[in-house]
Amino acid sequence: xxxxxxxxxxxxxxxxxxxxxxxxxxxxxxxxxxxxxxxxxxxxxxxxxxxxxxxxxxxxxxxxxxxxxxxxxxxxxxxxxxxxxxxxxxxxxxxxxxxxxxxxxxxxxxxxxxxxxxxxxxxxxxxxxxxxxxxxxxxxxxxxxxxxxxxxxxxxxxxxxxxxxxxxxxxxxxxxxxxxxxxxxxxxxxxxxxxxxxxxxxxxxxxxxxxxxxxxxxxxxxxxxxxxxxxxxxxxxxxxxxxxxxxxxxxxxxxxxxxxxxxxxxxxxxxxxxxxxxxxxxxxxxxxxxxxxxxxxxxxxxxxxxxxxxxxxxxxxxxxxxxxxxxxxxxxxxxxxxxxxxxxxxxxxxxxxxxxxxxxxxxxxxxxxxxxxxxxxxxxxxxxxxxxxxxxxxxxxxxxxxxxxxxxxxxxxxxxxxxxxxxxxxxxxxxxxxxxxxxxxxxxxxxxxxxxxxxxxxxxxxxxxxxxxxxxxxxxxxxxxxxxxxxxxxxxxxxxxxxxxxxxxxxxxxxxxxxxxxxxxxxxxxxxxxxxxxxxxxxxxxxxxxxxxxxxxxxxxxxxxxxxxxxxxxxxxxxxxxxxxx
Numbered sequence: 001x002x003x004x005x006x007x008x009x010x011x012x013x014x015x016x017x018x019x020x021x022x023x024x025x026x027x028x029x030x031x032x033x034x035x036x037x038x039x040x041x042x043x044x045x046x047x048x049x050x051x052x053x054x055x056x057x058x059x060x061x062x063x064x065x066x067x068x069x070x071x072x073x074x075x076x077x078x079x080x081x082x083x084x085x086x087x088x089x090x091x092x093x094x095x096x097x098x099x100x101x102x103x104x105x106x107x108x109x110x111x112x113x114x115x116x117x118x119x120x121x122x123x124x125x126x127x128x129x130x131x132x133x134x135x136x137x138x139x140x141x142x143x144x145x146x147x148x149x150x151x152x153x154x155x156x157x158x159x160x161x162x163x164x165x166x167x168x169x170x171x172x173x174x175x176x177x178x179x180x181x182x183x184x185x186x187x188x189x190x191x192x193x194x195x196x197x198x199x200x201x202x203x204x205x206x207x208x209x210x211x212x213x214x215x216x217x218x219x220x221x222x223x224x225x226x227x228x229x230x231x232x233x234x235x236x237x238x239x240x241x242x243x244x245x246x247x248x249x250x251x252x253x254x255x256x257x258x259x260x261x262x263x264x265x266x267x268x269x270x271x272x273x274x275x276x277x278x279x280x281x282x283x284x285x286x287x288x289x290x291x292x293x294x295x296x297x298x299x300x301x302x303x304x305x306x307x308x309x310x311x312x313x314x315x316x317x318x319x320x321x322x323x324x325x326x327x328x329x330x331x332x333x334x335x336x337x338x339x340x341x342x343x344x345x346x347x348x349x350x351x352x353x354x355x356x357x358x359x360x361x362x363x364x365x366x367x368x369x370x371x372x373x374x375x376x377x378x379x380x381x382x383x384x385x386x387x388x389x390x391x392x393x394x395x396x397x398x399x400x401x402x403x404x405x406x407x408x409x410x411x412x413x414x415x416x417x418x419x420x421x422x423x424x425x426x427x428x429x430x431x432x433x434x435x436x437x438x439x440x441x442x443x444x445x446x447x448x449x450x451x452x453x454x455x456x457x458x459x460x461x462x463x464x465x466x467x468x469x470x471x472x473x474x475x476x477x478x479x480x481x482x483x484x485x486x487x488x489x490x491x492x493x494x495x496x497x498x499x500x501x502x503x504x505x506x507x508x509x510x511x512x513x514x515x516x517x518x519x520x521x522x523x524x525x526x527x528x529x530x531x532x533x534x535x536x537x538x539x540x541x542x543x544x545x546x547x548x549x550x551x552x553x554x555x556x557x558x559x560x561x562x563x564x565x566x567x568x569x570x571x572x573x574x575x576x577x578x579x580x581x582x
Contacts, residue, residue: 003043004043007048007308007326008045008046008047008326008328009309009322009324010049010050010330010525011302011330012049013056013279014056014057014527015059015275016058016525016538017049018278019278019543020047020525021282022102023542024045025282025289025290025292031552046293047290047292052297053296054296056279057087057272059485059487059527059533060087061086061088061483062084062085063084064445064448065083066079066080066444066446067080067082068080068424079449081448081449084270084428086367086369086483086485089404090409091264095255095256095262096255096535096536097536106277106281108274108277111268112266112267113265113266115265117385118134118135118386119384121224121225121228121390123390123391123392128390129145129377130146130225147159157205158221161199162218163250166250166253168199170246170247171254178492179246180242181226181227181230181242181244181245185218189222192215192218223390224390228388228391231391233249234400244490244491247495248490248495255532266410269450279294299315300314301314301340302339302341303341304343306345309323309327309522310323311324324521328525329525332362332528333357334357336524337353337354345518346520357497360493362487363487364486366431366434366482366484366485367465368480370427385405385409386403387403400485401429401431407423407426434482437482439480466486469484488528501529504524505523505545509551525541525542525545
């Protein structure tokens with residue numbers, strides 16, 4: 001048994017990078033126990049995480065803003081500071097099983113607060129205004145706009161049937177990533193009974209399949225509800241939702257809004273807070289398992305050879321160096337290869353990875369915290385947690401666009417200071433151009449009022465998101481509460497890349513365990529590698545990658561690593577039975 005430590009370097013301090021270290025600690029403890037029973041010892045491990053920014057979190061970025069002085073009878077005025085998440089902002093604890101377990105272990109579960117999960121669909125010209133108020137806790141629900149009342153109550157039940165039918169189709173694993181959202185809705189409109197009747201019967205929802213208004217109703221659901229909503233998803237295709245794989249949005253719906261019932265929660269004090277808490281947990285000397293070190297504010301590049309990895313600090317006068325036996329990239333796909341140099345004997349691996357990662361493309365948007373109420377519907381009673389604009393058919397460019405009412409997103413009876421959707425109102429918007437929000441309406445960043453991690457409280461604006469990748473900005477704009485947000489587009493090519501990178505990871509892990517002498521010391525995690533990159537999916541990828549690395553993953557885990565099923569015979573049988581022929 002090799003008693004020298006296995007030195008693992010991880011580039012990227014987001015959900016994936018931190019959870020890799022967490023699972024390395026947890027599973028290695030289990031491996032030590034198992035080896036101990038056999039009278040043997042597991043190889044020790046040392047883990048180093050490199051994060052180019054001073055703060056951790058990746059796409060989970062939290063900003064604090066000063067909203068003025070709070071006045072309360074009998075109390076002196078005090079600064080009223082609130083937070084806003086500019087990236088990841090809520091989760092579903094009914095389906096986020098791994099996240100729930102980690103939050104419980106590190107003492108953050110109690111900070112998860114109930115989310116008011118309400119939506120508004122509106123058009124700028126005022127012709128469309130619908131609200132989904134099934135979870136409206138405080139405010140006004142107008143029957144003239146309530147989704148449950150639309151078209152005499154016939155629209156909402158049909159939405160439920162369409163929604164579940166699409167999820168069932170995705171879960172059946174009978175479709176490929178080339179089967180699109182357009183394909184599904186075209187077929188719904190053409191043969192609604194054939195596509196939807198079985199689901200309607202199971203849900204015990206009565207639909208008049210002979211109703212002549214049914215096709216038009218399905219088209220309204222397509223263009224007023226689903227296409228705007230999919231266009232507002234962070235992984236959406238900027239060319240429009242119709243060409244996206246059906247798997248992309250409906251696998252997201254299944255996880256983010258699934259469960260019986262769903263348990264939607266927001267992070268009190270922001271999503272970045274729990275990740276800093278996770279970081280504190282894994283570097284704590286009292287945490288059992290491998291020792292973990294986090295190098296913040298250090299941008300590194302890596303040279304790979306079959307002997308190991310050399311990491312060198314970039315853009316620094318004194319270029320420090322680190323040696324490792326294995327490197328795990330927990331970055332965006334497009335950020336990975338520019339940081340890597342492949343040595344002798346690894347040319348084929350480099351070419352294969354260039355082909356795989358080249359299939360993943362990205363959208364970029366600006367997330368802005370502001371007070372520009374004119375972005376919301378003119379009728380204030382229509383404002384909801386999520387406000388989704390229904391654009392005209394002539395608008396053929398579909399950047400990620402959604403407006404959050406932060407007061408509703410942080411509104412619950414367990415937190416009186418944030419309850420009743422109180423003033424002052426402030427918003428978070430995802431826009432394709434910073435100029436869409438007036439400069440005077442942008443809020444300024446403030447230090448965190450918490451006694452939490454100093455890195456989060458003292459972070460400079462340039463340490464947030466990908467702002468440092470932009471040209472120099474004037475100091476006034478730099479101080480505002482915004483971030484550059486990017487995410488991979490979850491199209492068919494990306495799904496194909498996800499399946500291929502899963503095969504690559506499995507092959508490398510197997511060859512390492514078998515003792516092959518010419519194995520590339522490189523594996524991949526990160527949000528782009530699994531599904532829509534939800535936090536739960538990042539945790540699943542990290543856990544399964546660590547199990548592969550430690551030799552714990554059996555056939556069931558290897559099968560689970562594949563997002564895209566390859567059982568062609570089973571797929572063909574289901575297609576024949578259901579009538580679907582993607």
